[in-house]
Amino acid sequence: EVQLVESGGGLVQPGRSLKLSCVASGFTFNNYWMTWIRQAPGKGLEWVASITNTGGSTYYPDSVKGRFTISRDNAKSTLYLQMNSLRSEDTATYYCTRPWYFDYWGQGVMVTVSS
Amino acid sequence: DIQMTQSPSSMSVSLGDTVTITCRASQDVGIYVNWFQQKPGKSPRRMIYRATNLADGVPSRFSGSRSGSDYSLTISSLESEDVADYHCLQYDEYPPTFGGGTKLELK
Numbered sequence: 001e002v003q004l005v006e007s008g009g010g011l012v013q014p015g016r017s018l019k020l021s022c023v024a025s026g027f028t029f030n031n032y033w034m035t036w037i038r039q040a041p042g043k044g045l046e047w048v049a050s051i052t053n054t055g056g057s058t059y060y061p062d063s064v065k066g067r068f069t070i071s072r073d074n075a076k077s078t079l080y081l082q083m084n085s086l087r088s089e090d091t092a093t094y095y096c097t098r099p100w101y102f103d104y105w106g107q108g109v110m111v112t113v114s115s
Numbered sequence: 116d117i118q119m120t121q122s123p124s125s126m127s128v129s130l131g132d133t134v135t136i137t138c139r140a141s142q143d144v145g146i147y148v149n150w151f152q153q154k155p156g157k158s159p160r161r162m163i164y165r166a167t168n169l170a171d172g173v174p175s176r177f178s179g180s181r182s183g184s185d186y187s188l189t190i191s192s193l194e195s196e197d198v199a200d201y202h203c204l205q206y207d208e209y210p211p212t213f214g215g216g217t218k219l220e221l222k
Contacts, residue, residue, distance in 0.1 A: 035211075044200055045151075045159065045213040061210055067169070075194055100206060102149050105158040 002026035002104045004096050009109035012086055015057055019024045022079040022096035028072040030054070035099040036081050038092035039108075047093075049081060050099055064090075117141050119205050121214025125126045128198070134190040138214045140202035143202065147207035150179055150188045154199045162201075163188060195221075 008020040022034070035050040047071035050059045058070050069082040079096050093108040118141035121198040128134055138148065146166045151219050161170045163179035166186055169176035176191045198221055 033221065044216045045204070046209045047213075050209075059209060101164070102151070102159075102204060102206070103161050103164070105160075108158055 003103055004094055004106035005078060006106040006109040009094065009111045011112045011114065013115050014113055016086055017084045018086060020081040020083070020094055020109055022078045022081075024096075027069065029072075029077040032098050033073060033100065034070075034079045035097055035107075036070060036079075037095045037097060038090075038096070040089075040092040043092075048094070051079070059104070062110070067083060078095065083111070086111075088113050116210055117144060117205055117212050119203055119212050119214040121203055121217055124215060125216060125218040125220065126155060128193055128219050129222050130193055130195060132193045133206045134197075134219065135193055136188045136203075136217045138186045138205075139198050140184045140205055141188065144205040144207035146181070147205060148179075148181070148186045150186075151202045151204065151207065152197075153202065154155055193219075 003025045004022055006022045012018050030053055032051060033052050036048040037045055038048050039045050048064055049068055051070045055072045063091055067085045071080045091113045093110050095105050095108045097105045120139045148166045149161055152162050153159045159174055162173050163176050164170055166181045167179045178189045180187045188201060194219040198219050203219045205212055
């Protein structure tokens with residue numbers, strides 16, 4: 001059974017950092033690109049970052065480029081999202097999923113950026 | 116970026132209705148459109164992939180179709196468990212982009 005389990009969310013002040021994790025199981029992690037999607041409260045879904053299966057390439061929208069870093073540890077079947085210089089508009093539930101398929105999603109982890 | 120214009124943004128429905136939600140792509144995205152169902156406090160659930168394919172475990176009352184740049188999700192004989200938010204997604208080209216969502220509410 002495929003499972004994606006996110007962790008690391010919480011309340012953080014503007015300008016501070018937070019690192020999210022997503023532990024994968026039930027599939028061969030190093031065969032798949034991975035991505036982070038977020039959803040602000042009461043809003044739609046927004047792509048945040050993607051990484052190739054080897055970790056050799058990463059992709060970001062302009063809204064997070066230079067502040068967020070996606071990475072992975074294939075030995076641990078774990079995806080990460082390092083979020084720096086957080087802003088109030090980064091407040092959202094963050095999900096990990098497999099792009100090109102978007103078939104399995106984690107349960108989501110809430111990040112609240114507020115003073 | 117490719118825009119996915121989803122309509123309607125909300126819809127008042129009755130049990131047994133046939134419901135159709137549409138996304139219009141701003142440029143050609145081929146078959147690379149998924150539809151998701153999302154219930155409050157839950158993760159999105161893939162319902163349709165590659166525009167017309169029913170995802171595993173999804174009831175057959177759900178269907179997806181394409182007409183040019185318009186992609187539609189149809190729910191036949193709406194059941195109470197279908198009342199939720201629905202989102203379309205194009206993943207033909209980076210960045211992947213979502214429609215604005217459709218909220219189904221019972222009359």
